[in-house]
Amino acid sequence: MSGFFRFGKTRDKEGPVSGSPPEERPDFREDELARVPVVRDLDQNLARLREIIGASYDAVFRRFRVALLDGLPCAIIFLDNMVNTADVQDTVLRPLMFESTLAGHPGGRDPLQVIRDYLLGVPETMAIRNLAELFTYLMSGCVILMIQGEEMALALSLKAYPQRPVGTSEIEPAVRGPREAFTENIAVNTSLVRKRLKTPNLTAESLTLGTVSRTTVVVMYVRGLVDPKLVAEVKKRLTRIKIDAILESGYLEELIQDNPYSPFPQLGNTERPDRIAAALLEGRVALFTDGTPTVLWLPVRFTDLIQVPEDYYQNYYFASAIRILRFFAFWMAIALPSFYIAVITYHQEMIPTRIFESIAASREGIPFPTVVEALLLEAATEMLREAGIRLPVLVGQAVSIVGALILGQVAVTASLVSPQMVIVVALALMASFMLPTYNTGLTLRLLRFPLMIMAALWGLFGLMGGLFLILMHMLSLRSFGAAYYGPFAPFEPSGMKDTFVRAPWWAMTLRPRQIAKENVRRQQPDWLARPGRDN
Amino acid sequence: MLFRLLALSLALVLMLFTGGCWDQREVETLGLVDGMALERGAHGQIKVTLQILNSRAISHSAGAGPVQGIKAYQNFSAQGQTVDHALTMLNRIIPRRPFYSSLRLVVVSEDLARERDLRELLDFLTRSREVRRNAWFVVSRSPISRLFDENTPLSMTPSSQVEAIMHKSELSGFYAVTPLSDVIKGVAAQGSSPVAAGLVVIRSAFQAPPDMEARHVMLPEPFQSIVLSGAAVFREGHLAGWLNEEESNGLLWVQGKRGGAIEVPTGNSMTSLNLLHSRAAVKMGKTGGQPSIFVRIDAETVVGETDSTITLTKDTDYTELEQGAGRIVQKEVGAALSKALAGYRSDIFGFSQVVHRSDPKLWKTIKDTWSDQLPQLPVSVEAHVKVTTSGLTSKPLLDLH
Numbered sequence: 017m018s019g020f021f022r023f024g025k026t027r028d029k030e031g032p033v034s035g036s037p038p039e040e041r042p043d044f045r046e047d048e049l050a051r052v053p054v055v056r057d058l059d060q061n062l063a064r065l066r067e068i069i070g071a072s073y074d075a076v077f078r079r080f081r082v083a084l085l086d087g088l089p090c091a092i093i094f095l096d097n098m099v100n101t102a103d104v105q106d107t108v109l110r111p112l113m114f115e116s117t118l119a120g121h122p123g124g125r126d127p128l129q130v131i132r133d134y135l136l137g138v139p140e141t142m143a144i145r146n147l148a149e150l151f152t153y154l155m156s157g158c159v160i161l162m163i164q165g166e167e168m169a170l171a172l173s174l175k176a177y178p179q180r181p182v183g184t185s186e187i188e189p190a191v192r193g194p195r196e197a198f199t200e201n202i203a204v205n206t207s208l209v210r211k212r213l214k215t216p217n218l219t220a221e222s223l224t225l226g227t228v229s230r231t232t233v234v235v236m237y238v239r240g241l242v243d244p245k246l247v248a249e250v251k252k253r254l255t256r257i258k259i260d261a262i263l264e265s266g267y268l269e270e271l272i273q274d275n276p277y278s279p280f281p282q283l284g285n286t287e288r289p290d291r292i293a294a295a296l297l298e299g300r301v302a303l304f305t306d307g308t309p310t311v312l313w314l315p316v317r318f319t320d321l322i323q324v325p326e327d328y329y330q331n332y333y334f335a336s337a338i339r340i341l342r343f344f345a346f347w348m349a350i351a352l353p354s355f356y357i358a359v360i361t362y363h364q365e366m367i368p369t370r371i372f373e374s375i376a377a378s379r380e381g382i383p384f385p386t387v388v389e390a391l392l393l394e395a396a397t398e399m400l401r402e403a404g405i406r407l408p409v410l411v412g413q414a415v416s417i418v419g420a421l422i423l424g425q426v427a428v429t430a431s432l433v434s435p436q437m438v439i440v441v442a443l444a445l446m447a448s449f450m451l452p453t454y455n456t457g458l459t460l461r462l463l464r465f466p467l468m469i470m471a472a473l474w475g476l477f478g479l480m481g482g483l484f485l486i487l488m489h490m491l492s493l494r495s496f497g498a499a500y501y502g503p504f505a506p507f508e509p510s511g512m513k514d515t516f517v518r519a520p521w522w523a524m525t526l527r528p529r530q531i532a533k534e535n536v537r538r539q540q541p542d543w544l545a546r547p548g549r550d551n
Numbered sequence: 552m553l554f555r556l557l558a559l560s561l562a563l564v565l566m567l568f569t570g571g572c573w574d575q576r577e578v579e580t581l582g583l584v585d586g587m588a589l590e591r592g593a594h595g596q597i598k599v600t601l602q603i604l605n606s607r608a609i610s611h612s613a614g615a616g617p618v619q620g621i622k623a624y625q626n627f628s629a630q631g632q633t634v635d636h637a638l639t640m641l642n643r644i645i646p647r648r649p650f651y652s653s654l655r656l657v658v659v660s661e662d663l664a665r666e667r668d669l670r671e672l673l674d675f676l677t678r679s680r681e682v683r684r685n686a687w688f689v690v691s692r693s694p695i696s697r698l699f700d701e702n703t704p705l706s707m708t709p710s711s712q713v714e715a716i717m718h719k720s721e722l723s724g725f726y727a728v729t730p731l732s733d734v735i736k737g738v739a740a741q742g743s744s745p746v747a748a749g750l751v752v753i754r755s756a757f758q759a760p761p762d763m764e765a766r767h768v769m770l771p772e773p774f775q776s777i778v779l780s781g782a783a784v785f786r787e788g789h790l791a792g793w794l795n796e797e798e799s800n801g802l803l804w805v806q807g808k809r810g811g812a813i814e815v816p817t818g819n820s821m822t823s824l825n826l827l828h829s830r831a832a833v834k835m836g837k838t839g840g841q842p843s844i845f846v847r848i849d850a851e852t853v854v855g856e857t858d859s860t861i862t863l864t865k866d867t868d869y870t871e872l873e874q875g876a877g878r879i880v881q882k883e884v885g886a887a888l889s890k891a892l893a894g895y896r897s898d899i900f901g902f903s904q905v906v907h908r909s910d911p912k913l914w915k916t917i918k919d920t921w922s923d924q925l926p927q928l929p930v931s932v933e934a935h936v937k938v939t940t941s942g943l944t945s946k947p948l949l950d951l952h
Contacts, residue, residue, distance in 0.1 A: 361575050365652040365681055372583070372653060376606040379578040386577060473572060 050148035058164040082112045089164040098157035100176035107137035128166045140173035190326040197287045202306035208289040229261035234304040241299045243533040265305040265312050279459045282495045284316040291325045299532030315498035319515045324452040327518050336517035349448035349460040354471035354479050356440045362475030378434040387472035393441045502530045582647030586710025588695040590660035592630035599637035600628040624708040626699050634675040651681040656710040658691045664790035670738045684732035687717045690783035693752040721810035725796040727782035742903025742921045749781040784895045791895040801887025805900045807831040815875040820858035827851040835909040842906045843929040854941040863941040873936050880934035893926040
């Protein structure tokens, strides 16, 4: 590797892009890099960097001299497209190369100090002493400034990733409530929450996870509302992670959840900042992952999965009615097809005569047993659903027409399935769509299949057995110290205000006790103005 | 060790599957029994007829109505020594497994009801876990073959026609209204006896003129009708005789089930009072150590129709009407009491239960001779009929303008 540098922007065109690899070493381990210090010789430093960066086309090395310091040789290194080059020009190159001459020399000091204190116009600078630190900053989009004769380099934060603007929430739309949703940029995401909770107690601790991805993960909580033990536990679990990359918050979720084998979601996820703000206010912890709009929150309970932020914005009577409906939808999504199978094939006595007559009439000429009919239809609807998600929007419409209208209608007229079964399966699907968290719906749809088999084998006994197993499992689950089936089991009377019903805000004076622990008081009770009272 | 544990748990899990599906029945293999008829067969056997719904005929697949030209039911008959035996014999000819939860009507023919003990006939229905005891129980005076093949365009089957008539019994009166559960309780109880509605198929008043068919005009329907009328009185499990419609009304008064209207003679014609609801309280008294029965009937009515001479504006106008109605009620109840107690020596009113409940000790001493003492049982009837409103008008039609 030659130590030759031209002045000005150089791209290593002779690198591995055009042929021979510059170095036999395939990779550099972090602990290895941590032992390599920044040395006084600029050329030596740059040579090392080139060696380590290898063939990457987007690494920019730029040497220049600081006029004020008698032409002291310096260099900046950055990754093209990850920094704002206009900013580099305005705040680094121009001051150091030209404007420094206008200022006049402040007097014989350390060149590094002069550069940092008098010349650089960058708000955020970090000192670097070894190459491990250097690459961490470089790869996350900082500009590295290296100065001849210094054992220290500076990382200048001038990040400018390609990114999407804050858009409207597509996964969790709401009629009433804020429209904005999280983006892939973690800084934007944390600021979306910060602007809702303007308290110095809102703490956002940053961690870097993933040996290759170096993903920034932010643990956010409100001091004074959160149980400190919960934060400690979260951080303990996060620091245990030894994985190469965290590409999405789903990785984190699976790596830190209490029961790794459970099909039930044990962490909440959302793309709505208002939901995260509400969770933080109940003493929960939010986990932001860089690169995904899906933010996790914990601990989560079963009831949280069937609630949406809009419940708290709309009229509380309506919100309560919808919640009760969702609770029925939860059990319907799990058990409706299996209940139908059990009753139709084992317990015909339970069906009112008139309904049974119409079912018997519709079953006439169907070639399959009820359970096969149900499984076929379930599989078909799941296919339709999946196809509808994966296909481009333009083709999606064709799927719904062919799938839903043609297939559904013709299957009935061709006597392959009975209309009643179509109704049952469609109702169960609707019920699973009614659950506001998508992954909960997935869980329920999956559990439906074993239940259907059990119902087909043992009738209602099988169904009840299956439901009991599911209930037992849910009762045994814990999410970061909170009982999953709370506030029902263990029972918490004050928590009932926010389960089946949503009490009016003036009546919800406490936070969930099982989550907020000590800090349950949300507002003083009974302050509401009433006729005949002077307040 | 681990292997053993795994093998053991696998064996346990697999064991569950060995019992799987043992009582699974697909709907299309079931024959929905709509009605069941018992009549006298040859050589002292019982002939059982099942009316089974034809689900092929009533299917509504893809919005096409019921299949035309096929009856909504098919009747199957077989004979046997017992009901169950006959049903077993039926399985030779029915392509499906009879399913009794849809049973709405149990008919016993008059001759069989006189001959065989009801306790014996109903045993099968009492034991079966499929049979719903809210099916209706009737005694047919017409041959079952006529009843079960009656043309009933408004109902799916003749059985459901009878069921539908029974369901709106509060609009008529004139026949006993007895679900299977009451009959089973009635035959099982000591002292009292069940009743059942009488059923007869009669020629309809509609007669097609002879040239009608020739002119290809739609024929008037139906030519025959199923009529529910009167009550079959049982005694010790056997049919003892019948109550006519007036006597049946008397029975319904005591049971608190009377519906329809009371016809009160007023002026030179009749005034009709429509019943809103009625209630009967039966109490026991004692005269000389022997039980006596006291029946109080309260009824609320509205004027349905007058003879167009009376004006209903003052309280006294109503009082006269109410007293007249009360006399009618007493007359009807009296007729039922004398026919059943004295005529058939059958306690269809359930007086024995009243005595049993009010004075168990006394009941023990008299229960053996209860039915013999029935003709001498003193029963006093008190009737209070209230007329609440005269409808939209208070004056007769003649005085309106």
